[in-house]
Amino acid sequence: MTERVTIIGSGPAGWTAAIYAARANLGPVVYEGAFNEDNRQKGTLPLGQLALTTEVENFPGFPAGDMTGYLDSSIDDGKRRYMAPHEKQGVSGPELMELMRQQAINFGAKVITDDIVELKLSERPFRVRSLSGTEFNTHAVIIATGARANYLGLASEDRFKNMGVSACAVCDGALPRFRNSPLVVVGGGDSAMEEATFLAKYASAVYIVHRRDEFRASKIMADRALNNEKIHVKWNSVIDEVLGDDENGVTGVRIRNVDDESQVEELGASGYFAAIGHTPNTDFLGNQLATSESGYVTWTQPPRTNTSVEGVFAAGDVADDRYKQAITAAGTGCAAALDAERWLADQGLE
Numbered sequence: 001m002t003e004r005v006t007i008i009g010s011g012p013a014g015w016t017a018a019i020y021a022a023r024a025n026l027g028p029v030v031y032e033g034a035f036n037e038d039n040r041q042k043g044t045l046p047l048g049q050l051a052l053t054t055e056v057e058n059f060p061g062f063p064a065g066d067m068t069g070y071l072d073s074s075i076d077d078g079k080r081r082y083m084a085p086h087e088k089q090g091v092s093g094p095e096l097m098e099l100m101r102q103q104a105i106n107f108g109a110k111v112i113t114d115d116i117v118e119l120k121l122s123e124r125p126f127r128v129r130s131l132s133g134t135e136f137n138t139h140a141v142i143i144a145t146g147a148r149a150n151y152l153g154l155a156s157e158d159r160f161k162n163m164g165v166s167a168c169a170v171c172d173g174a175l176p177r178f179r180n181s182p183l184v185v186v187g188g189g190d191s192a193m194e195e196a197t198f199l200a201k202y203a204s205a206v207y208i209v210h211r212r213d214e215f216r217a218s219k220i221m222a223d224r225a226l227n228n229e230k231i232h233v234k235w236n237s238v239i240d241e242v243l244g245d246d247e248n249g250v251t252g253v254r255i256r257n258v259d260d261e262s263q264v265e266e267l268g269a270s271g272y273f274a275a276i277g278h279t280p281n282t283d284f285l286g287n288q289l290a291t292s293e294s295g296y297v298t299w300t301q302p303p304r305t306n307t308s309v310e311g312v313f314a315a316g317d318v319a320d321d322r323y324k325q326a327i328t329a330a331g332t333g334c335a336a337a338l339d340a341e342r343w344l345a346d347q348g349l350e
């Protein structure tokens, strides 16, 4: 059997694409990823990056308030039991993702809990293989596999995720725990400058910890950070440990000077932001699609979501190294479904 459209990925891009494709009667199949240790370690379990966070305050339509009744009535009872009790403050990441998934299922999307490990794009229909060994053909593919934030890999980073450790200032910077206290940003590229400058609006001070004596960031971005009186740079320094405890989460970091190992300093901070880039989830693609230098899938006719292979569309963070937000991922997920629908119609495959 040949699927009309296969959606790979289960973040806001994948579910939005599924909702639109299902409503267009394309009978989409969504591969949402597998629940396994490998995906847990990488941070790529089903439901995507938002499933790794607590509150989502900036997705339109979900103001703070008691969502309990709505969630109880809209999400499958079985699923609801696995979600953390709601704190009555708007929507949490896992809840928002379950709502999107349920909405896609309600319109008839078929969801398979498995990873796609191989996609052969050399001839149409495309050949797809999953981790559990299922093989099938598909006319169109929407790649919505997202990206994962890079961390330094310290055990202490892992321990305090959602308790002061973050990789997204725009997402988390305005949360109460990060306001009016010192924060730490690690990194030296454009995104570190952007995160530090953004956080300086809320924090009492921002320390950028950077392992070299100059930034990799563009001059304009670096100058903006360096000229901000709330931002201080710890040059030639690395993070040894994120400090904290179970009650307060992050309370600071211990940094070490790379030129003089004996120079160790503790910085008090209520938050630690890793700004050392993201890795798009594209391993299963081999080198079959054009990508940017940093490995993000390229849209060949922006703002359309077409990729370098006809019939393959990309949406969300896997093709976006700039905005990286749930709402932008959902927006391009919608666009990808519409692009796929039109392409299938042009091929006489609707």
Ligand SMILES: Cc1cc2nc3c(=O)[nH]c(=O)nc-3n(C[C@H](O)[C@H](O)[C@H](O)COP(=O)(O)OP(=O)(O)OC[C@H]3O[C@@H](n4cnc5c(N)ncnc54)[C@H](O)[C@@H]3O)c2cc1C
Pocket: 008, 009, 010, 011, 012, 013, 014, 031, 032, 033, 034, 043, 044, 045, 046, 047, 048, 049, 050, 052, 053, 055, 056, 057, 058, 059, 114, 115, 116, 117, 144, 145, 146, 147, 148, 149, 166, 167, 168, 171, 172, 281, 284, 315, 316, 317, 318, 324, 325, 326, 327, 329
């Ligand atoms: C901690 C944290 C907090 C955040 N908070 C916010 C916030 O408050 N507001 C906001 O707008 N944004 C937030 N973001 C960013 C937001 O989560 C992302 O921009 C958004 O989730 C990207 O959506 P996506 O659909 O592109 O993919 P992702 O959410 O990255 O999901 C893709 C998923 O697809 C699946 N997948 C990957 N490869 C395969 C494969 N080969 N086969 C099958 N499935 C696969 C995996 O389960 C993967 O996780 C946050 C991010 C993080 C990490």
